[in-house]
Amino acid sequence: xxxxxxxxxxxxxxxxxxxxxxxxxxxxxxxxxxxxxxxxxxxxxxxxxxxxxxxxxxxxxxxxxxxxxxxxxxxxxxxxxxxxxxxxxxxxxxxxxxxxxxxxxxxx
Numbered sequence: 001x002x003x004x005x006x007x008x009x010x011x012x013x014x015x016x017x018x019x020x021x022x023x024x025x026x027x028x029x030x031x032x033x034x035x036x037x038x039x040x041x042x043x044x045x046x047x048x049x050x051x052x053x054x055x056x057x058x059x060x061x062x063x064x065x066x067x068x069x070x071x072x073x074x075x076x077x078x079x080x081x082x083x084x085x086x087x088x089x090x091x092x093x094x095x096x097x098x099x100x101x102x103x104x105x106x107x108x
Contacts, residue, residue: 002077003088007100010063010090014040020061025076026094030067036104038065038097046072049079058085065090065097 005013013020022041024031031043044052046066056062062085066072073089080087090097098104 002074002081004069004091005063005088006091007097007102010038010097011102013061013063018060020063021056023056023062023064023076024066024094025064025073026066027072034094035106036094036098037107038094039103039105041065046076049076053080053083053085056080056085061086061088063088063090065093067093068095069093 010022014022019040022038024037024041024043025046026034026043027047028045037043062080064073064076064080064087069090069092073093077087077089092099094104
């Protein structure tokens with residue numbers, strides 16, 4: 001089972017000297033339908049993880065999030081852990097992040 005991180009813990013981690021890599025792994029239709037994302041995050045297709053996993057910085061932790069923090073982000077976090085990365089998923093996903101009034105940005 002992959003590690004979960006709460007929205008509060010992620011907000012604190014973002015303020016660290018070396019912040020984590022934040023990866024938005026919402027499926028493309030969910031990502032396209034949304035107008036927001038977490039500041040500093042980059043979107044990656046969860047179905048194509050094999051093509052982007054090697055682009056991640058192995059010296060920094062990786063936090064992945066999806067809509068609600070269920071199968072998609074948990075599956076990606078587990079895959080990243082298996083590859084030797086320090087990975088976690090955002091409990092509650094971007095919905096909980098926004099509900100807790102953490103900042104989001106509009107997508108470009």
